[in-house]
Amino acid sequence: MIKRFSKSFPKIYTAGFTLIELLVVIAIIGILSSVVLASLNTARGKGADAAVKSNLNNMRPQSELFYDTASTYTGVCGDPNMTKGQAAAVAAGGNGGVCTANSTAWAAWAGLKTTGGWCVDSTGTSKSTAAGLGSITVCP
Numbered sequence: 453m454i455k456r457f458s459k460s461f462p463k464i465y466t467a468g469f470t471l472i473e474l475l476v477v478i479a480i481i482g483i484l485s486s487v488v489l490a491s492l493n494t495a496r497g498k499g500a501d502a503a504v505k506s507n508l509n510n511m512r513p514q515s516e517l518f519y520d521t522a523s524t525y526t527g528v529c530g531d532p533n534m535t536k537g538q539a540a541a542v543a544a545g546g547n548g549g550v551c552t553a554n555s556t557a558w559a560a561w562a563g564l565k566t567t568g569g570w571c572v573d574s575t576g577t578s579k580s581t582a583a584g585l586g587s588i589t590v591c592p
Contacts, residue, residue, distance in 0.1 A: 500565035503544035508572045511537040511560055515574060525558045525574060525589075538562065545569075550584045557589035 514533040519525055528534055529551035538560060542549040547563020559573035561584050571581045571591035579591055 497566045500544050500546075501570075504541045504562050504564055505570050505578070507537050507541035507544060508560055508562055508570055509578060512572060512576075515558055524555045525553045526555045528553045528558050529560075548584070552585050552587055552589050554589050559585050559589045559591055561585045561591075
């Protein structure tokens, strides 16, 4: 009787993936993760911009409470509730902020994370602006 010896590998070594298959899968995962991370950075910027807008819009009712008590907007930018809103907006945007007021009007501006800034004022205006307020009390 003639014995035949198998020249193939034992069954234990033939199961699994080849090195090429593993490298292809890793490359695909890398490409997909880079696309997701790029989209995530855009979403972070938009989220920060939304926080700036929300914090500035929350300053409006605080200013009206100040006006009801003082019958003037003079000093509204120094009110602790207003400064908290302004500080939160500046912290979210990271690009500075301005609050100006006189006896009849006020305006606040904070830089957005992406580009430009957001302005709110006592007339109810909320809009995007390219630059800060300077000394005016209405959104440009």
